[in-house]
Amino acid sequence: xxxxxxxxxxxxxxxxxxxxxxxxxxxxxxxxxxxxxxxxxxxxxxxxxxxxxxxxxxxxxxxxxxxxxxxxxxxxxxxxxxxxxxxxxxxxxxxxxxxxxxxxxxxxxxxxxxxxxxxxxxxxxxxxxxxxxxxxxxxxxxxxxxxxxxxxxxxxxxxxxxxxxxxxxxxxxxxxxxxxxxxxxxxxxxxxxxxxxxxxxxxxxxxxxxxxxxxxxxxxxxxxxxxxxxxxxxxxxxxxxxxxxxxxxxxxxxxxxxxxxxxxxxxxxxxxxxxxxxxxxxxxxxxxxxxxxxxxxxxxxxxxxxxxxx
Amino acid sequence: xxxxxxxxxxxxxxxxxxxxxxxxxxxxxxxxxxxxxxxxxxxxxxxxxxxxxxxxxxxxxxxxxxxxxxxxxxxxxxxxxxxxxxxxxxxxxxxxxxxxxxxxxxxxxxxxxxxxxxxxxxxxxxxxxxxxxxxxxxxxxxxxxxxxxxxxxxxxxxxxxxxxxxxxxxxxxxxxxxxxxxxxxxxxxxxxxxxxxxxxxxxxxxxxxxxxxxxxxxxxxxxxxxxxxxxxxxxxxxxxxxxxxxxxxxxxxxxxxxxxxxxxxxxxxxxxxxxxxxxxxxxxxxxxxxxxxxxxxxxxxxxxxxxxxxxxxxxxxxxxxxxxxxxxxxxxxxxxxxxxxxxxxxxxxxxxxxxxxxxxxxxxxxxxxxxxxxxxxxxxxxxxxxxxxxxxxxxxxxxxxxxxxxxxxxxxxxxxxxxxxxxxxxxxxxxxxxxxxxxxxxxxxxxxxxxxxxxxxxxxxxxxxxxxxxxxxxxxxxxxxxxxxxxxxxxxxxxxxxxxxxxxxx
Numbered sequence: 001x002x003x004x005x006x007x008x009x010x011x012x013x014x015x016x017x018x019x020x021x022x023x024x025x026x027x028x029x030x031x032x033x034x035x036x037x038x039x040x041x042x043x044x045x046x047x048x049x050x051x052x053x054x055x056x057x058x059x060x061x062x063x064x065x066x067x068x069x070x071x072x073x074x075x076x077x078x079x080x081x082x083x084x085x086x087x088x089x090x091x092x093x094x095x096x097x098x099x100x101x102x103x104x105x106x107x108x109x110x111x112x113x114x115x116x117x118x119x120x121x122x123x124x125x126x127x128x129x130x131x132x133x134x135x136x137x138x139x140x141x142x143x144x145x146x147x148x149x150x151x152x153x154x155x156x157x158x159x160x161x162x163x164x165x166x167x168x169x170x171x172x173x174x175x176x177x178x179x180x181x182x183x184x185x186x187x188x189x190x191x192x193x194x195x196x197x198x199x200x201x202x203x204x205x206x207x208x209x210x211x212x213x214x215x216x217x218x219x220x221x222x223x224x225x226x227x228x229x230x231x232x233x234x235x236x237x238x239x240x241x242x243x244x245x246x247x248x249x250x251x252x253x254x255x256x257x258x259x260x261x262x263x264x265x266x267x268x269x270x271x272x273x274x275x276x277x278x279x280x281x282x283x284x285x286x287x288x289x290x291x292x293x294x295x296x297x298x299x300x301x302x303x304x305x306x307x308x309x310x
Numbered sequence: 311x312x313x314x315x316x317x318x319x320x321x322x323x324x325x326x327x328x329x330x331x332x333x334x335x336x337x338x339x340x341x342x343x344x345x346x347x348x349x350x351x352x353x354x355x356x357x358x359x360x361x362x363x364x365x366x367x368x369x370x371x372x373x374x375x376x377x378x379x380x381x382x383x384x385x386x387x388x389x390x391x392x393x394x395x396x397x398x399x400x401x402x403x404x405x406x407x408x409x410x411x412x413x414x415x416x417x418x419x420x421x422x423x424x425x426x427x428x429x430x431x432x433x434x435x436x437x438x439x440x441x442x443x444x445x446x447x448x449x450x451x452x453x454x455x456x457x458x459x460x461x462x463x464x465x466x467x468x469x470x471x472x473x474x475x476x477x478x479x480x481x482x483x484x485x486x487x488x489x490x491x492x493x494x495x496x497x498x499x500x501x502x503x504x505x506x507x508x509x510x511x512x513x514x515x516x517x518x519x520x521x522x523x524x525x526x527x528x529x530x531x532x533x534x535x536x537x538x539x540x541x542x543x544x545x546x547x548x549x550x551x552x553x554x555x556x557x558x559x560x561x562x563x564x565x566x567x568x569x570x571x572x573x574x575x576x577x578x579x580x581x582x583x584x585x586x587x588x589x590x591x592x593x594x595x596x597x598x599x600x601x602x603x604x605x606x607x608x609x610x611x612x613x614x615x616x617x618x619x620x621x622x623x624x625x626x627x628x629x630x631x632x633x634x635x636x637x638x639x640x641x642x643x644x645x646x647x648x649x650x651x652x653x654x655x656x657x658x659x660x661x662x663x664x665x666x667x668x669x670x671x672x673x674x675x676x677x678x679x680x681x682x683x684x685x686x687x688x689x690x691x692x693x694x695x696x697x698x699x700x701x702x703x704x705x706x707x708x709x710x711x712x713x714x715x716x717x718x719x720x721x722x723x724x725x726x727x728x729x730x731x732x733x734x735x736x737x738x739x740x741x742x743x744x745x746x747x748x749x750x751x752x753x754x755x756x757x758x759x760x761x762x763x764x765x766x767x768x769x770x771x772x773x774x775x776x777x778x779x780x781x782x783x784x785x786x787x788x789x790x791x792x793x794x795x796x797x798x799x800x801x802x803x804x805x806x807x808x809x810x811x812x813x814x815x816x
Contacts, residue, residue: 165418172402172413179400182364183414184384300403 006259011252013138016147017213019251021046021205021222023150025229026236026243027157028201033233034161035194036174036301040096041081042202043226044103049074049203050210051107054119054217057207063122067146067207074203075196077103082195086188089305104220114217122146122212146208151244153201158240170194174299177306187306202226228277235285237297250280313376314339315499316361316392316468321370323356329523330356331367336518336525338468343490343500345510345531347543348520349740354503357520358470361501362394363387385416393461394470395454403446407456410445414460424463432459435489450598451482458489469493470501475509479598480768480801487513505543505741506769507536521545544742558776559589561624562760563610563641563729568620568629570609572784578602580609583786585779587729587760592751593789594775595764597804602784603764604646607733610762611643612636623729638669640728644718646737646764648711652718655707659699662706663688663721670725687724695720696746712739716747723750730754733764748774768800782806 025042032039052073057066081099084090124131125148127141161167173180173190181187209225210217228250236242253276261272314337323331331353338344348354359365361372363381372379374390381387384394401410408425412418419427425441432439437455445456454474461469471490475483490500490513504510510517511531519527519542527542568583580602587593597603608614610621611633618627623641633643645651653662664684668674673684688702695716699709706714719735735751736744751774755761764781765771771778772792779789780803787803 165412168405168409168413171405175402175404176400179402180413182384182396182400184363185413297404 006256006263009135009138011255011259013142015248015251015255016139016143017251018254019247020147020150021209021213022225022229022232022250023244023247024146024153024205024208025202025226026232026247027150027153027240028198028205029229030233030236030238030240030243031157031161031170031201032194032198033302034174034238034299035170035191036177036299036304036306037085037191037195038092038096038303039078039081039099039195039198040093040230041078041099041103041226042198042229043222043224044100045074045077045199045202046103046206046209046226046229047107047220047222048077048103048110049206050221051111051114051206051217052203053207054210055110055114057119057211058114058117061120063120063211064145066119066211067204070203070207071200072203074199074201074206076199077203078195078199081199082192085305086192086195089307092303092305100226108219111217111219115219117216119211119215119217122215144212146204146212149204154240154244161240171299174301177301177304181306191306202229205229224277228280231281235281238299239297246280246283249283250276253279312340313373315342315375316379317373317376318357318361319371319373321357321360321367321372323353323360323365323367331360332523334370334520334523334525336528338499338501339516340467340499341494341497342516343494343502343514345514345517346501346503346520347505347507347510347517347539349505349543352520352543353523354520355472356523358394358472358501358503361387361468362392362470388416388464388466391465391467392470393464393466393468394472395457395461395474396472401445401453401456404444406442406444407439407448408441410456411441411460411463414457415464427463428459431462435459435462435492436485437489450600451478451485454478454482454486458486462493466498468499468501470503472503473505474502475504475506479804480797481805482598483509507531507539510539511536519543540741544740558591559758561586562589563587563762564622564625565610566620566622568609568616570605570614570616572602572605573608573614574604577605578784580605581784583609583784585762585786585789587762589728589758589760590755591777592755592761592763592775594771594778594792595762595781595786596766596768596771596778596800597764597781599766601781602786603733603766603781605784606781606786607643607645607731607764610641610731611645612641634669637666637725640670640726641731642666642670642722642725642727642729643731644722644733644735646733648714648718649707653706653714656705658705659692659697659702659709659717660685660688662717663691663702666721667725691717691720691724694724695750696743711737712743715739716743719747719750723754727754727759729760729762731762731764734766735763736765736767736770744770768797778803780804780806 025046029039029042049070053066053070056069057063081095084095085092122144124142124144130141131137161171169185170190173185173187177187206222209221214221232243232246236246257272257275261269316338319335321331321334334357346354360367363384363386379390408421408428411428412421412424418424428439428441437458439455439459445453474486478486493500502514514531517529517531518525531539564586566584568580570580572579578601585593605614609616612631613633616629618630621629623639628636628639649655664673664679667687671687673680673687685702692699692702697717698713719732722730736747739747751761751763763771763775775792777789778792778795780787782804783806
């Protein structure tokens with residue numbers, strides 16, 4: 001096949017943009033799952049973030065304020081989940097699914113008057129002469145702030161989980177909540193904070209879709225990105241750097257297939273459109289196929305409600 | 311006179327509907343090993359949770375060296391000088407030893423420094439431990455070392471140990487006791503909870519006996535016999551299971567060269583296991599938890615399939631059959647995990663009786679459940695095995711562990727099995743109920759069944775079994791007659807020594 005019409009530098013630069021929403025959502029969900037909570041409401045939190053961020057940015061004229069609003073909105077929606085699962089002890093799977101359905105409907109309601117509006121432009125960061133360097137400039141120094149924020153978050157989460165006391169406590173809570181409780185850690189508090197962080201990240205990821213990647217508001221615009229983020233966390237064996245690799249793989253194939261579509265290759269569009277999902281999952285399944293390693297990586301208390309005894 | 315290290319005065323803790331502790335008063339002196347004795351449900355755990363700050367008592371006071379002591383959280387208890395080794399370990403499988411230790415400390419040093427201190431302290435106390443190993447890969451004895459070292463690093467004055475020896479081999483118990491005596495020599499106090507009376511007699515100077523939340527006796531265990539202590543605990547005369555000698559009959563269960571992979575990641579695969587049990591015989595299988603017990607039960611019950619020839623029942627190959635086919639032939643099993651394996655927690659006792667009794671008790675006709683008959687069967691189990699419950703409509707989850715255990719064992723025994731396999735038949739059951747379960751197993755063998763008892767409680771095996779075999783790393787030792795077997799030989803068998811020679815260098 002002839003890839004000549006596709007510029008690899010542009011491809012890499014745009015795959016980073018395409019991957020950022022799911023990367024943000026996935027890194028947030030990774031922290032939630034490491035704390036032992038399975039929140040299937042990522043899609044719902046993302047789209048509420050998308051619409052809230054969009055509305056705030058259009059109203060104030062500032063994309064940064066829009067993103068802050070999306071963080072708050074995502075966290076607020078996740079608080080519903082936290083209330084249901086941590087206080088009222090509802091089933092996590094059912095609550096998460098309900099949250100997604102709620103988010104999709106609620107965002108459509110909120111977004112009715114914003115359809116067809118163009119949001120304020122999110123500027124790329126200016127690195128001076130660095131941005132003008134060939135190849136490197138475009139890939140490393142040609143992005144808006146959120147791309148860097150998302151990369152920073154991956155590094156920060158990785159460092160925090162593995163090398164700080166707080167991260168160790170969070171992993172302990174997710175690994176065995178009864179033991180953590182016996183040692184005197186506040187299981188519910190840790191989990192609620194983790195859920196809020198996951199909500200904030202998902203909200204931010206959603207806002208990136210509506211403010212930068214697309215950029216406009218349409219109903220149901222997340223189109224399964226939240227589910228891909230969830231799948232990424234599992235297949236990345238709950239490891240931050242693998243989440244990054246998986247997200248960029250997904251973004252890369254997404255961009256590539258769009259380019260192929262545009263270049264008019266005679267592959268039916270439907271196959272191209274499904275390819276990012278299939279290939280990402282295939283690759284991650286192969287990477288995590290070692291059975292014992294995968295079981296080791298899954299937090300021991302994932303998805304189980306915690307009832308303090310005594 | 312100096313005040314005692316910890317003085318507990320009139321402590322009462324009430325849960326909705328239950329009085330867990332009522333007016334409990336006792337003292338623990340400096341450098342004293344104090345035993346807390348009592349049956350399951352006597353209120354021992356509640357009491358130590360109050361001392362460790364996990365729960366707050368409703369009434370009563372505690373004095374620490376004469377000063378008021380009322381911890382709100384474990385961190386406060388640890389700061390005062392109280393440390394606790396839990397019965398069910400408070401460890402994290404997917405983390406290494408150093409991380410596990412760090413999680414139990416309030417101000418842990420950096421991991422590398424901590425690892426060096428773990429190595430140092432563990433060698434000082436004769437409990438070698440590699441700080442970089444994953445806890446999920448450790449044996450039960452090693453896991454307990456992690457707990458103990460976690461406590462010792464905080465330099466505690468009072469060490470609480472909740473049933474520390476229930477999962478250890480006799481040799482590991484010896485090592486533990488040496489460490490505990492060393493701690494006492496250093497002037498530290500130990501509150502030792504156990505129902506193994508021989509251990510308490512060899513270790514403790516003082517004992518407080520709890521029954522139904524109240525202090526019913528104090529004793530110097532060195533002056534008492536194990537039997538008198540046990541009778542203080544249960545408040546009645548104990549009935550020791552009796553066993554008339556029986557002639558073994560025909561071969562009922564024969565396992566030949568059985569190797570199966572474990573279905574779980576942290577499990578142990580069975581490696582070439584062979585055993586044979588005759589009618590009227592009880593084979594006891596000992597071993598430290600996690601050496602293939604669950605897998606052996608699964609392979610015998612039919613949950614794990616093997617090739618047909620590997621398992622034979624009265625000569626018939628059954629290895630390829632699932633549990634229902636084996637049940638129909640008379641091979642019944644009672645697994646260790648009560649909630650979720652032996653019984654469905656949210657189903658009523660009637661439904662649970664139906665789950666395994668459907669075939670042999672003919673509770674199902676043409677695909678329809680005969681509920682009247684199922685309820686009758688459940689009521690029979692409840693009555694014959696003295697299960698304390700309002701009735702068969704109660705959910706299995708609502709029963710205490712001991713009562714549910716009586717129910718699941720009774721349910722199998724009343725189906726008149728020709729082969730019965732039980733795993734940990736008296737786990738968490740109080741002394742008198744344990745005695746009646748053991749008696750029921752003996753009666754069953756007497757009536758001509760072959761019984762396999764898998765247990766970590768060696769005293770239990772010695773009490774009921776005719777032959778003893780040990781599981782170690784998925785391998786089963788050759789069975790030996792229980793009569794004349796010494797604890798040292800058993801320890802060697804559990805440790806995997808094939809020959810079982812009599813001279814022990816311990």
